[in-house]
Amino acid sequence: MKALRLIAVTVGLSGALLGAALGAQEGVGKEQVVQVTARRFTFTPNEIVVKKGRPVVLEISSEDFVHGFNVPALKLRADLPPGIVTRVRFTPERVGEYDFVCDNFCGAGHEEMHGRIVVKD
Numbered sequence: 001m002k003a004l005r006l007i008a009v010t011v012g013l014s015g016a017l018l019g020a021a022l023g024a025q026e027g028v029g030k031e032q033v034v035q036v037t038a039r040r041f042t043f044t045p046n047e048i049v050v051k052k053g054r055p056v057v058l059e060i061s062s063e064d065f066v067h068g069f070n071v072p073a074l075k076l077r078a079d080l081p082p083g084i085v086t087r088v089r090f091t092p093e094r095v096g097e098y099d100f101v102c103d104n105f106c107g108a109g110h111e112e113m114h115g116r117i118v119v120k121d
């Protein structure tokens with residue numbers, strides 16, 4: 001019985017390793033990490049391209065102010081306190097373009113502080 005259990009564990013582990021290797025190779029199932037910088041009055045990059053069905057984590061750093069990050073169509077929102085990395089996770093379900101804006105008033109160029117997420121097949 002012990003030997004049998006050992007074989008089962010070994011097979012299971014190999015399967016997991018194989019799955020991880022294949023996943024890494026295809027870039028499927030693994031989160032896409034995108035680093036974004038916010039500062040008066042821009043997001044960099046201001047266009048973020050992601051893949052439908054693949055989990056995304058945005059790592060957003062503000063350099064100067066508690067900007068806001070709001071993607072109304074995806075129901076995503078976060079405050080971006082300077083000095084820390086704010087992570088926003090989502091899995092895009094539909095192909096399309098989704099605007100995001102800073103929604104904490106941050107000064108004269110606040111209205112220009114926006115960008116978009118492009119979801120591709």
Ligand SMILES: [Cu+2]
Nearest residue numbers: 067102106113
């Ligand atoms: Cu702002």
